[in-house]
Amino acid sequence: MSFLKIQDIHHTYFSNQTAATALADISLDIEKGEFVSFLGPSGCGKTTLLSIIAGLFPPTSGKILLENNPLKADSDFSIGYMLQQDYLFPWKTIEENVLLGLKLIKKNEGLEKIKTLKLLSDVGLGGTGKLYPRELSGGMRQRAALARTLAVDPKILLLDEPFSALDYQTKLKLEDLVFEILKSFGKTAVLVTHDIGEAIAMSDRIYLFSAKPGRIYKTFEVPDELRELTPFHARNHPHYSALFQTIWKELESLEY
Amino acid sequence: MNIEQLHSQYKTSLKKENRLIRFYQILIFIVFFSSWELFSRMRWIDPLIFSSPSKVWHLFIKKLGDGTLLSHSGVTLFETVLGFIIGTLLGTILASLLWWSPRLSKTLDPYLVILNAMPKVALGPIIIVAFGPGFPSIISMGAIISIIITTIVVYTAFREVDPNYLKVLQTFGATRAQSFREAILPASFPTIISTLKVNVGLSWVGVIVGEFLVSAKGLGYLIIYGFQVFNFTLVMLSLMIIAFFATIMYQLVELLERKLIKD
Ligand SMILES: Nc1ncnc2c1ncn2[C@@H]1O[C@H](COP(=O)(O)OP(=O)(O)O)[C@@H](O)[C@H]1O
Ligand SMILES: [Mg+2]
Numbered sequence: 001m002s003f004l005k006i007q008d009i010h011h012t013y014f015s016n017q018t019a020a021t022a023l024a025d026i027s028l029d030i031e032k033g034e035f036v037s038f039l040g041p042s043g044c045g046k047t048t049l050l051s052i053i054a055g056l057f058p059p060t061s062g063k064i065l066l067e068n069n070p071l072k073a074d075s076d077f078s079i080g081y082m083l084q085q086d087y088l089f090p091w092k093t094i095e096e097n098v099l100l101g102l103k104l105i106k107k108n109e110g111l112e113k114i115k116t117l118k119l120l121s122d123v124g125l126g127g128t129g130k131l132y133p134r135e136l137s138g139g140m141r142q143r144a145a146l147a148r149t150l151a152v153d154p155k156i157l158l159l160d161e162p163f164s165a166l167d168y169q170t171k172l173k174l175e176d177l178v179f180e181i182l183k184s185f186g187k188t189a190v191l192v193t194h195d196i197g198e199a200i201a202m203s204d205r206i207y208l209f210s211a212k213p214g215r216i217y218k219t220f221e222v223p224d225e226l227r228e229l230t231p232f233h234a235r236n237h238p239h240y241s242a243l244f245q246t247i248w249k250e251l252e253s254l255e256y
Numbered sequence: 257m258n259i260e261q262l263h264s265q266y267k268t269s270l271k272k273e274n275r276l277i278r279f280y281q282i283l284i285f286i287v288f289f290s291s292w293e294l295f296s297r298m299r300w301i302d303p304l305i306f307s308s309p310s311k312v313w314h315l316f317i318k319k320l321g322d323g324t325l326l327s328h329s330g331v332t333l334f335e336t337v338l339g340f341i342i343g344t345l346l347g348t349i350l351a352s353l354l355w356w357s358p359r360l361s362k363t364l365d366p367y368l369v370i371l372n373a374m375p376k377v378a379l380g381p382i383i384i385v386a387f388g389p390g391f392p393s394i395i396s397m398g399a400i401i402s403i404i405i406t407t408i409v410v411y412t413a414f415r416e417v418d419p420n421y422l423k424v425l426q427t428f429g430a431t432r433a434q435s436f437r438e439a440i441l442p443a444s445f446p447t448i449i450s451t452l453k454v455n456v457g458l459s460w461v462g463v464i465v466g467e468f469l470v471s472a473k474g475l476g477y478l479i480i481y482g483f484q485v486f487n488f489t490l491v492m493l494s495l496m497i498i499a500f501f502a503t504i505m506y507q508l509v510e511l512l513e514r515k516l517i518k519d
Contacts (some may be wrong), residue, residue, distance in 0.1 A: 104429065
Protein backbone atom coordinates (compact mmCIF):
# COMPACT_ATOMS: atom_id res chain seq x y z
CA MET A 1 0.00 0.00 0.00
CA SER A 2 1.49 3.31 -0.97
CA PHE A 3 1.93 6.31 1.30
CA LEU A 4 -0.17 8.72 -0.71
CA LYS A 5 -2.71 7.28 -3.10
CA ILE A 6 -4.51 9.48 -5.59
CA GLN A 7 -7.38 7.66 -7.26
CA ASP A 8 -9.36 8.76 -10.32
CA ILE A 9 -9.47 12.45 -9.48
CA HIS A 10 -11.73 14.55 -11.65
CA HIS A 11 -12.32 18.18 -10.96
CA THR A 12 -14.65 20.64 -12.62
CA TYR A 13 -15.03 24.31 -11.67
CA PHE A 14 -18.62 25.41 -11.93
CA SER A 15 -19.81 28.91 -12.54
CA ASN A 16 -23.09 30.33 -13.72
CA GLN A 17 -22.11 30.21 -17.38
CA THR A 18 -19.46 27.52 -17.56
CA ALA A 19 -18.34 24.18 -16.26
CA ALA A 20 -14.58 24.06 -16.78
CA THR A 21 -12.96 20.70 -16.27
CA ALA A 22 -9.53 21.30 -14.77
CA LEU A 23 -8.53 17.72 -14.02
CA ALA A 24 -9.44 14.35 -15.51
CA ASP A 25 -8.40 10.77 -14.72
CA ILE A 26 -5.64 11.60 -12.30
CA SER A 27 -4.31 8.52 -10.54
CA LEU A 28 -0.87 8.18 -9.01
CA ASP A 29 0.95 6.72 -6.03
CA ILE A 30 3.69 8.27 -3.98
CA GLU A 31 5.87 6.28 -1.59
CA LYS A 32 7.15 7.48 1.76
CA GLY A 33 10.21 9.69 1.46
CA GLU A 34 9.78 10.22 -2.28
CA PHE A 35 10.10 13.56 -4.00
CA VAL A 36 7.88 13.90 -7.07
CA SER A 37 7.22 16.80 -9.41
CA PHE A 38 4.18 17.89 -11.37
CA LEU A 39 5.44 19.55 -14.51
CA GLY A 40 3.38 21.27 -17.15
CA PRO A 41 2.34 24.50 -18.82
CA SER A 42 0.34 26.93 -16.74
CA GLY A 43 -3.36 26.26 -16.61
CA CYS A 44 -3.03 22.47 -16.70
CA GLY A 45 -4.45 22.03 -13.22
CA LYS A 46 -1.33 21.61 -11.09
CA THR A 47 -2.44 24.04 -8.40
CA THR A 48 -5.92 22.56 -8.45
CA LEU A 49 -4.53 19.09 -7.82
CA LEU A 50 -2.28 20.34 -5.03
CA SER A 51 -5.17 22.16 -3.37
CA ILE A 52 -7.23 18.99 -3.52
CA ILE A 53 -4.41 16.95 -2.01
CA ALA A 54 -4.13 19.61 0.70
CA GLY A 55 -7.83 19.17 1.42
CA LEU A 56 -8.64 22.81 0.71
CA PHE A 57 -11.66 21.68 -1.29
CA PRO A 58 -13.03 18.28 -2.30
CA PRO A 59 -12.60 17.01 -5.87
CA THR A 60 -15.69 16.58 -8.02
CA SER A 61 -14.96 12.88 -7.91
CA GLY A 62 -12.21 10.52 -6.88
CA LYS A 63 -10.41 10.02 -3.63
CA ILE A 64 -7.15 10.58 -1.89
CA LEU A 65 -5.70 8.33 0.78
CA LEU A 66 -2.77 9.13 3.03
CA GLU A 67 -1.54 5.98 4.74
CA ASN A 68 -4.89 4.46 3.81
CA ASN A 69 -6.94 7.21 5.45
CA PRO A 70 -8.99 9.83 3.68
CA LEU A 71 -7.48 13.29 3.96
CA LYS A 72 -8.76 16.37 5.69
CA ALA A 73 -7.04 19.73 6.05
CA ASP A 74 -8.05 20.09 9.66
CA SER A 75 -6.82 16.70 10.77
CA ASP A 76 -3.47 16.23 12.45
CA PHE A 77 -1.35 18.42 10.20
CA SER A 78 -0.65 15.70 7.69
CA ILE A 79 -0.08 18.35 5.05
CA GLY A 80 2.36 21.21 4.74
CA TYR A 81 1.70 23.68 1.95
CA MET A 82 4.13 26.20 0.51
CA LEU A 83 3.02 28.79 -2.01
CA GLN A 84 4.74 30.71 -4.77
CA GLN A 85 5.02 33.71 -2.49
CA ASP A 86 5.93 33.41 1.15
CA TYR A 87 2.69 34.84 2.57
CA LEU A 88 4.39 35.59 5.85
CA PHE A 89 2.10 37.78 7.92
CA PRO A 90 3.67 41.25 7.73
CA TRP A 91 2.50 42.29 11.22
CA LYS A 92 4.06 39.25 12.87
CA THR A 93 7.76 38.79 13.56
CA ILE A 94 9.57 35.92 11.83
CA GLU A 95 9.39 33.97 15.08
CA GLU A 96 5.65 34.56 15.46
CA ASN A 97 5.16 33.56 11.83
CA VAL A 98 7.03 30.32 12.28
CA LEU A 99 5.14 29.52 15.47
CA LEU A 100 1.78 30.22 13.81
CA GLY A 101 0.82 26.58 13.20
CA LEU A 102 1.64 25.62 16.77
CA LYS A 103 -0.23 28.63 18.11
CA LEU A 104 -3.37 27.52 16.32
CA ILE A 105 -3.27 24.21 18.21
CA LYS A 106 -2.06 25.93 21.40
CA LYS A 107 1.26 24.16 21.49
CA ASN A 108 3.54 27.16 21.03
CA GLU A 109 5.26 26.75 24.37
CA GLY A 110 8.06 24.83 26.05
CA LEU A 111 9.81 22.12 24.11
CA GLU A 112 7.72 22.55 20.96
CA LYS A 113 8.68 26.19 20.83
CA ILE A 114 12.38 25.49 21.27
CA LYS A 115 12.29 22.81 18.56
CA THR A 116 10.55 25.18 16.19
CA LEU A 117 12.98 27.99 16.77
CA LYS A 118 15.79 25.58 16.05
CA LEU A 119 14.20 25.12 12.63
CA LEU A 120 14.95 28.76 11.95
CA SER A 121 18.66 28.13 12.29
CA ASP A 122 18.30 24.93 10.23
CA VAL A 123 17.11 27.03 7.32
CA GLY A 124 19.93 29.52 7.90
CA LEU A 125 17.85 32.19 9.58
CA GLY A 126 19.34 32.05 13.08
CA GLY A 127 19.09 35.41 14.82
CA THR A 128 16.33 36.83 12.61
CA GLY A 129 13.45 35.73 14.86
CA LYS A 130 12.68 39.21 16.15
CA LEU A 131 12.72 40.85 12.71
CA TYR A 132 9.68 41.55 10.59
CA PRO A 133 9.27 39.92 7.14
CA ARG A 134 9.79 43.23 5.32
CA GLU A 135 13.32 43.38 6.76
CA LEU A 136 14.27 40.13 4.98
CA SER A 137 15.17 39.44 1.35
CA GLY A 138 12.91 37.36 -0.88
CA GLY A 139 15.03 34.24 -0.45
CA MET A 140 15.16 34.61 3.32
CA ARG A 141 11.42 35.10 3.48
CA GLN A 142 10.81 31.95 1.47
CA ARG A 143 13.12 30.08 3.87
CA ALA A 144 11.10 31.42 6.79
CA ALA A 145 7.96 30.15 5.04
CA LEU A 146 9.64 26.74 4.74
CA ALA A 147 10.37 26.76 8.48
CA ARG A 148 6.76 27.72 9.17
CA THR A 149 5.56 24.80 7.06
CA LEU A 150 7.94 22.32 8.70
CA ALA A 151 7.11 23.58 12.21
CA VAL A 152 3.98 21.46 12.50
CA ASP A 153 5.88 18.37 11.33
CA PRO A 154 3.68 17.53 8.33
CA LYS A 155 3.77 14.05 6.83
CA ILE A 156 3.88 15.39 3.31
CA LEU A 157 4.96 18.71 1.84
CA LEU A 158 3.22 20.34 -1.08
CA LEU A 159 5.32 22.97 -2.84
CA ASP A 160 3.49 25.12 -5.38
CA GLU A 161 6.18 26.79 -7.51
CA PRO A 162 7.96 28.01 -4.36
CA PHE A 163 11.06 29.15 -6.26
CA SER A 164 9.53 30.80 -9.29
CA ALA A 165 9.39 34.31 -7.84
CA LEU A 166 13.09 34.29 -6.90
CA ASP A 167 16.11 35.39 -8.87
CA TYR A 168 18.14 32.59 -10.44
CA GLN A 169 21.00 32.45 -7.95
CA THR A 170 18.71 32.53 -4.91
CA LYS A 171 16.57 29.89 -6.55
CA LEU A 172 19.51 27.49 -7.04
CA LYS A 173 20.60 27.94 -3.44
CA LEU A 174 17.11 27.46 -2.10
CA GLU A 175 16.58 24.32 -4.18
CA ASP A 176 19.64 22.81 -2.51
CA LEU A 177 18.50 23.88 0.93
CA VAL A 178 14.97 22.50 0.54
CA PHE A 179 16.32 19.30 -0.99
CA GLU A 180 18.74 18.71 1.86
CA ILE A 181 16.33 19.60 4.63
CA LEU A 182 13.59 17.40 3.26
CA LYS A 183 16.02 14.50 2.83
CA SER A 184 17.37 14.93 6.35
CA PHE A 185 13.88 14.96 7.84
CA GLY A 186 12.87 12.09 5.56
CA LYS A 187 9.85 14.04 4.26
CA THR A 188 7.68 13.10 1.33
CA ALA A 189 7.20 15.99 -1.05
CA VAL A 190 5.30 17.06 -4.15
CA LEU A 191 6.73 19.95 -6.14
CA VAL A 192 4.76 21.86 -8.72
CA THR A 193 6.88 23.62 -11.31
CA HIS A 194 6.97 24.67 -14.92
CA ASP A 195 10.78 24.55 -14.93
CA ILE A 196 12.01 21.30 -16.51
CA GLY A 197 15.49 21.67 -15.02
CA GLU A 198 14.16 22.17 -11.52
CA ALA A 199 11.94 19.11 -11.81
CA ILE A 200 14.87 16.92 -12.94
CA ALA A 201 17.32 18.29 -10.40
CA MET A 202 15.05 17.88 -7.41
CA SER A 203 12.79 14.91 -7.90
CA ASP A 204 12.73 11.13 -8.07
CA ARG A 205 9.83 11.07 -10.50
CA ILE A 206 8.24 13.60 -12.82
CA TYR A 207 4.63 13.66 -13.92
CA LEU A 208 4.20 15.64 -17.10
CA PHE A 209 0.72 17.17 -17.37
CA SER A 210 -1.15 18.10 -20.50
CA ALA A 211 -3.80 20.81 -20.42
CA LYS A 212 -7.54 21.12 -21.11
CA PRO A 213 -8.41 19.13 -19.18
CA GLY A 214 -5.35 18.46 -17.05
CA ARG A 215 -4.20 14.88 -17.42
CA ILE A 216 -1.05 12.97 -16.67
CA TYR A 217 0.53 12.79 -20.11
CA LYS A 218 3.77 10.98 -19.31
CA THR A 219 5.78 9.86 -16.32
CA PHE A 220 9.55 10.06 -16.15
CA GLU A 221 11.76 8.26 -13.66
CA VAL A 222 14.83 10.27 -12.78
CA PRO A 223 17.96 8.06 -12.98
CA ASP A 224 19.52 7.02 -9.66
CA GLU A 225 22.75 8.87 -10.46
CA LEU A 226 20.86 12.19 -10.44
CA ARG A 227 18.69 11.44 -7.43
CA GLU A 228 21.66 11.11 -5.14
CA LEU A 229 23.12 14.47 -6.12
CA THR A 230 22.05 17.81 -4.75
CA PRO A 231 20.05 19.82 -7.30
CA PHE A 232 23.01 22.06 -8.05
CA HIS A 233 25.32 19.17 -8.86
CA ALA A 234 22.61 17.21 -10.64
CA ARG A 235 22.36 20.06 -13.14
CA ASN A 236 25.97 19.37 -14.17
CA HIS A 237 25.58 15.62 -14.66
CA PRO A 238 25.54 14.23 -18.24
CA HIS A 239 22.28 12.32 -17.57
CA TYR A 240 20.65 15.64 -16.76
CA SER A 241 20.83 17.07 -20.24
CA ALA A 242 19.70 13.81 -21.82
CA LEU A 243 16.56 13.75 -19.69
CA PHE A 244 16.09 17.49 -20.25
CA GLN A 245 16.07 16.92 -24.03
CA THR A 246 13.56 14.09 -23.77
CA ILE A 247 11.13 16.07 -21.61
CA TRP A 248 11.63 19.18 -23.76
CA LYS A 249 10.56 17.24 -26.86
CA GLU A 250 7.48 15.89 -25.10
CA LEU A 251 6.52 19.37 -23.98
CA GLU A 252 6.97 20.69 -27.52
CA SER A 253 4.77 17.96 -28.94
CA LEU A 254 2.14 18.85 -26.32
CA GLU A 255 1.84 22.33 -27.70
CA TYR A 256 0.55 21.17 -31.05
CA MET B 257 32.74 68.60 -1.43
CA ASN B 258 32.24 65.57 0.72
CA ILE B 259 29.12 63.64 1.59
CA GLU B 260 28.82 65.10 5.07
CA GLN B 261 28.87 68.61 3.76
CA LEU B 262 26.25 67.83 1.15
CA HIS B 263 24.13 66.15 3.75
CA SER B 264 24.24 69.13 6.10
CA GLN B 265 23.44 71.40 3.17
CA TYR B 266 20.47 69.24 2.34
CA LYS B 267 19.33 69.37 5.96
CA THR B 268 19.59 73.16 6.13
CA SER B 269 17.58 73.59 2.97
CA LEU B 270 14.95 71.21 4.35
CA LYS B 271 14.81 73.19 7.59
CA LYS B 272 14.52 76.44 5.67
CA GLU B 273 11.61 75.10 3.64
CA ASN B 274 9.83 73.92 6.80
CA ARG B 275 10.35 77.29 8.46
CA LEU B 276 8.92 79.05 5.43
CA ILE B 277 5.81 76.91 5.44
CA ARG B 278 5.34 77.44 9.18
CA PHE B 279 5.70 81.19 8.55
CA TYR B 280 2.95 81.21 5.92
CA GLN B 281 0.67 79.17 8.15
CA ILE B 282 1.04 81.66 10.98
CA LEU B 283 0.63 84.51 8.52
CA ILE B 284 -2.72 83.19 7.33
CA PHE B 285 -3.83 82.87 10.94
CA ILE B 286 -2.83 86.43 11.81
CA VAL B 287 -4.21 87.95 8.62
CA PHE B 288 -7.52 86.16 9.07
CA PHE B 289 -8.12 87.24 12.64
CA SER B 290 -6.76 90.74 12.36
CA SER B 291 -8.75 91.51 9.22
CA TRP B 292 -11.84 90.05 10.87
CA GLU B 293 -11.25 92.40 13.83
CA LEU B 294 -10.45 95.33 11.57
CA PHE B 295 -13.43 94.85 9.22
CA SER B 296 -15.75 94.55 12.15
CA ARG B 297 -14.45 97.71 13.85
CA MET B 298 -14.56 99.69 10.61
CA ARG B 299 -18.11 98.31 10.10
CA TRP B 300 -17.23 96.92 6.69
CA ILE B 301 -19.01 93.84 7.91
CA ASP B 302 -21.96 93.94 10.26
CA PRO B 303 -20.49 93.42 13.77
CA LEU B 304 -23.88 92.28 15.03
CA ILE B 305 -23.80 89.30 12.68
CA PHE B 306 -20.11 88.56 12.31
CA SER B 307 -18.98 89.67 15.77
CA SER B 308 -15.23 90.12 16.17
CA PRO B 309 -12.29 88.19 17.67
CA SER B 310 -12.02 90.57 20.64
CA LYS B 311 -15.69 90.18 21.49
CA VAL B 312 -15.44 86.41 21.17
CA TRP B 313 -12.42 86.46 23.43
CA HIS B 314 -14.17 88.54 26.09
CA LEU B 315 -17.17 86.26 26.00
CA PHE B 316 -14.84 83.28 26.26
CA ILE B 317 -13.24 84.68 29.44
CA LYS B 318 -16.63 85.53 30.91
CA LYS B 319 -18.22 82.14 30.15
CA LEU B 320 -15.13 80.37 31.37
CA GLY B 321 -15.41 82.30 34.63
CA ASP B 322 -19.04 81.45 35.35
CA GLY B 323 -18.47 77.79 34.47
CA THR B 324 -21.17 77.55 31.80
CA LEU B 325 -18.74 77.06 28.95
CA LEU B 326 -17.04 74.15 30.67
CA SER B 327 -20.29 72.38 31.39
CA HIS B 328 -21.63 72.83 27.85
CA SER B 329 -18.35 71.75 26.22
CA GLY B 330 -18.09 68.81 28.62
CA VAL B 331 -21.54 67.55 27.66
CA THR B 332 -20.89 67.83 23.93
CA LEU B 333 -17.47 66.25 24.15
CA PHE B 334 -18.82 63.34 26.19
CA GLU B 335 -21.62 62.74 23.69
CA THR B 336 -19.31 62.97 20.70
CA VAL B 337 -16.64 60.65 22.05
CA LEU B 338 -19.24 58.09 23.07
CA GLY B 339 -21.12 58.37 19.76
CA PHE B 340 -17.85 57.99 17.90
CA ILE B 341 -16.78 54.91 19.85
CA ILE B 342 -20.20 53.24 19.69
CA GLY B 343 -20.58 53.97 15.98
CA THR B 344 -17.17 52.61 15.07
CA LEU B 345 -17.48 49.60 17.33
CA LEU B 346 -20.96 48.61 16.18
CA GLY B 347 -19.99 49.17 12.55
CA THR B 348 -16.94 46.92 12.91
CA ILE B 349 -18.96 44.25 14.73
CA LEU B 350 -21.62 44.37 12.04
CA ALA B 351 -18.90 44.04 9.37
CA SER B 352 -17.54 40.99 11.21
CA LEU B 353 -20.98 39.38 11.24
CA LEU B 354 -21.34 40.00 7.51
CA TRP B 355 -17.92 38.42 6.92
CA TRP B 356 -18.86 35.50 9.13
CA SER B 357 -22.00 34.72 7.16
CA PRO B 358 -21.83 35.35 3.42
CA ARG B 359 -25.54 34.52 3.23
CA LEU B 360 -26.36 37.23 5.76
CA SER B 361 -24.24 39.70 3.81
CA LYS B 362 -25.98 38.92 0.54
CA THR B 363 -29.38 39.14 2.19
CA LEU B 364 -28.67 42.48 3.84
CA ASP B 365 -26.92 44.02 0.85
CA PRO B 366 -29.88 46.06 -0.55
CA TYR B 367 -30.82 47.26 2.94
CA LEU B 368 -27.29 48.49 3.57
CA VAL B 369 -27.39 50.40 0.31
CA ILE B 370 -30.67 52.09 1.30
CA LEU B 371 -29.51 52.87 4.82
CA ASN B 372 -26.25 54.26 3.53
CA ALA B 373 -27.99 56.52 1.01
CA MET B 374 -30.42 57.72 3.69
CA PRO B 375 -29.46 61.07 5.32
CA LYS B 376 -29.17 59.87 8.90
CA VAL B 377 -29.84 63.22 10.54
CA ALA B 378 -33.33 63.08 9.05
CA LEU B 379 -33.98 60.28 11.54
CA GLY B 380 -33.34 62.75 14.39
CA PRO B 381 -36.96 63.45 15.37
CA ILE B 382 -37.77 59.75 15.46
CA ILE B 383 -34.73 58.99 17.60
CA ILE B 384 -35.66 61.76 20.02
CA VAL B 385 -39.20 60.46 20.31
CA ALA B 386 -37.87 56.97 20.89
CA PHE B 387 -35.10 57.69 23.42
CA GLY B 388 -36.45 60.88 24.95
CA PRO B 389 -35.01 64.40 24.67
CA GLY B 390 -31.76 63.70 26.54
CA PHE B 391 -28.21 62.63 25.90
CA PRO B 392 -29.06 59.00 24.94
CA SER B 393 -30.76 60.41 21.85
CA ILE B 394 -27.85 62.67 21.04
CA ILE B 395 -25.30 59.91 21.49
CA SER B 396 -27.42 57.71 19.21
CA MET B 397 -27.34 60.44 16.59
CA GLY B 398 -23.54 60.63 16.88
CA ALA B 399 -23.31 56.86 16.50
CA ILE B 400 -25.96 56.15 13.87
CA ILE B 401 -24.43 58.58 11.43
CA SER B 402 -21.23 56.50 11.20
CA ILE B 403 -22.40 52.90 11.72
CA ILE B 404 -23.48 52.01 8.20
CA ILE B 405 -20.57 53.60 6.38
CA THR B 406 -18.15 51.94 8.84
CA THR B 407 -19.85 48.59 8.24
CA ILE B 408 -19.57 48.93 4.47
CA VAL B 409 -15.96 50.15 4.41
CA VAL B 410 -14.65 47.66 6.97
CA TYR B 411 -16.53 44.74 5.41
CA THR B 412 -15.02 45.60 2.04
CA ALA B 413 -11.57 45.61 3.64
CA PHE B 414 -12.25 42.20 5.20
CA ARG B 415 -13.14 40.79 1.80
CA GLU B 416 -10.09 42.24 0.11
CA VAL B 417 -7.63 40.40 2.35
CA ASP B 418 -5.47 38.19 0.11
CA PRO B 419 -7.12 34.74 0.14
CA ASN B 420 -3.69 33.12 0.18
CA TYR B 421 -3.28 34.17 3.81
CA LEU B 422 -6.44 32.24 4.56
CA LYS B 423 -5.07 29.32 2.55
CA VAL B 424 -1.98 29.26 4.78
CA LEU B 425 -4.17 29.26 7.89
CA GLN B 426 -6.50 26.66 6.46
CA THR B 427 -3.64 24.23 5.83
CA PHE B 428 -2.84 24.62 9.52
CA GLY B 429 -6.43 23.61 10.26
CA ALA B 430 -7.47 27.05 11.51
CA THR B 431 -11.12 27.59 12.40
CA ARG B 432 -13.02 30.52 10.94
CA ALA B 433 -12.65 32.41 14.21
CA GLN B 434 -8.89 31.82 14.17
CA SER B 435 -8.65 32.98 10.57
CA PHE B 436 -10.51 36.12 11.52
CA ARG B 437 -8.24 36.88 14.45
CA GLU B 438 -4.94 35.98 12.77
CA ALA B 439 -5.46 37.40 9.29
CA ILE B 440 -8.69 39.26 8.53
CA LEU B 441 -8.74 41.66 11.46
CA PRO B 442 -5.04 42.63 11.60
CA ALA B 443 -4.84 42.98 7.82
CA SER B 444 -7.76 45.42 7.98
CA PHE B 445 -6.35 47.61 10.75
CA PRO B 446 -5.23 50.36 8.36
CA THR B 447 -8.76 50.61 6.93
CA ILE B 448 -10.34 50.60 10.36
CA ILE B 449 -8.06 53.44 11.44
CA SER B 450 -8.91 55.48 8.37
CA THR B 451 -12.62 55.03 9.06
CA LEU B 452 -11.91 56.30 12.58
CA LYS B 453 -10.67 59.52 11.03
CA VAL B 454 -13.82 59.92 8.97
CA ASN B 455 -16.00 59.01 11.94
CA VAL B 456 -14.53 61.79 14.09
CA GLY B 457 -16.05 64.32 11.70
CA LEU B 458 -19.30 62.39 11.28
CA SER B 459 -20.02 62.00 14.98
CA TRP B 460 -19.55 65.76 15.49
CA VAL B 461 -22.20 66.34 12.82
CA GLY B 462 -24.57 63.86 14.46
CA VAL B 463 -24.12 65.28 17.94
CA ILE B 464 -24.43 68.94 16.97
CA VAL B 465 -27.58 68.27 14.96
CA GLY B 466 -28.90 66.24 17.89
CA GLU B 467 -28.26 69.17 20.22
CA PHE B 468 -29.98 71.53 17.78
CA LEU B 469 -33.06 69.33 18.00
CA VAL B 470 -33.07 68.60 21.72
CA SER B 471 -32.02 72.17 22.59
CA ALA B 472 -31.18 71.63 26.22
CA LYS B 473 -27.41 71.59 26.68
CA GLY B 474 -24.14 71.52 24.82
CA LEU B 475 -22.35 73.54 22.16
CA GLY B 476 -25.02 72.77 19.57
CA TYR B 477 -27.59 74.18 21.97
CA LEU B 478 -25.44 77.32 22.47
CA ILE B 479 -25.34 77.83 18.70
CA ILE B 480 -29.12 77.53 18.36
CA TYR B 481 -29.68 79.68 21.44
CA GLY B 482 -27.23 82.36 20.21
CA PHE B 483 -29.01 82.33 16.86
CA GLN B 484 -32.43 82.77 18.46
CA VAL B 485 -31.43 85.68 20.72
CA PHE B 486 -29.25 87.15 17.98
CA ASN B 487 -26.06 86.73 19.99
CA PHE B 488 -23.66 85.83 17.19
CA THR B 489 -20.65 86.26 19.40
CA LEU B 490 -21.89 83.19 21.26
CA VAL B 491 -22.35 81.33 17.97
CA MET B 492 -18.79 82.14 16.87
CA LEU B 493 -17.37 81.14 20.23
CA SER B 494 -19.16 77.77 20.10
CA LEU B 495 -17.90 77.17 16.57
CA MET B 496 -14.33 77.83 17.59
CA ILE B 497 -14.54 75.51 20.54
CA ILE B 498 -15.97 72.79 18.30
CA ALA B 499 -13.12 73.30 15.83
CA PHE B 500 -10.62 73.05 18.70
CA PHE B 501 -11.97 69.81 20.16
CA ALA B 502 -12.58 68.18 16.77
CA THR B 503 -8.96 68.87 15.83
CA ILE B 504 -7.71 67.38 19.09
CA MET B 505 -9.78 64.24 18.54
CA TYR B 506 -8.44 63.90 15.02
CA GLN B 507 -4.87 64.26 16.28
CA LEU B 508 -5.47 61.57 18.89
CA VAL B 509 -6.65 59.19 16.17
CA GLU B 510 -3.51 59.95 14.18
CA LEU B 511 -1.43 59.20 17.26
CA LEU B 512 -3.22 55.88 17.61
CA GLU B 513 -2.54 55.19 13.94
CA ARG B 514 1.18 55.69 14.40
CA LYS B 515 1.15 53.44 17.46
CA LEU B 516 -0.82 50.61 15.86
CA ILE B 517 0.51 50.50 12.34
CA LYS B 518 4.21 49.95 12.20
CA ASP B 519 4.67 49.31 8.50
N1 LIG C 1 -11.30 28.99 -8.66
C1 LIG C 1 -11.39 28.70 -9.96
N2 LIG C 1 -12.58 28.84 -10.61
C2 LIG C 1 -12.69 28.55 -11.93
N3 LIG C 1 -11.69 28.08 -12.69
C3 LIG C 1 -10.49 27.90 -12.12
C4 LIG C 1 -10.28 28.21 -10.72
N4 LIG C 1 -8.99 27.94 -10.42
C5 LIG C 1 -8.42 27.50 -11.56
N5 LIG C 1 -9.32 27.46 -12.58
C6 LIG C 1 -9.06 26.99 -13.96
O1 LIG C 1 -8.62 25.68 -13.89
C7 LIG C 1 -7.53 25.46 -14.77
C8 LIG C 1 -6.32 24.96 -13.99
O2 LIG C 1 -5.86 25.98 -13.12
P1 LIG C 1 -4.63 25.75 -12.16
O3 LIG C 1 -4.90 24.57 -11.32
O4 LIG C 1 -4.39 27.03 -11.44
O5 LIG C 1 -3.43 25.48 -13.16
P2 LIG C 1 -1.84 25.59 -12.98
O6 LIG C 1 -1.55 25.67 -11.52
O7 LIG C 1 -1.31 24.38 -13.63
O8 LIG C 1 -1.42 26.82 -13.70
C9 LIG C 1 -7.28 26.79 -15.45
O9 LIG C 1 -7.86 26.73 -16.72
C10 LIG C 1 -7.95 27.80 -14.59
O10 LIG C 1 -8.45 28.86 -15.36
MG1 LIG D 1 -0.48 27.17 -10.46
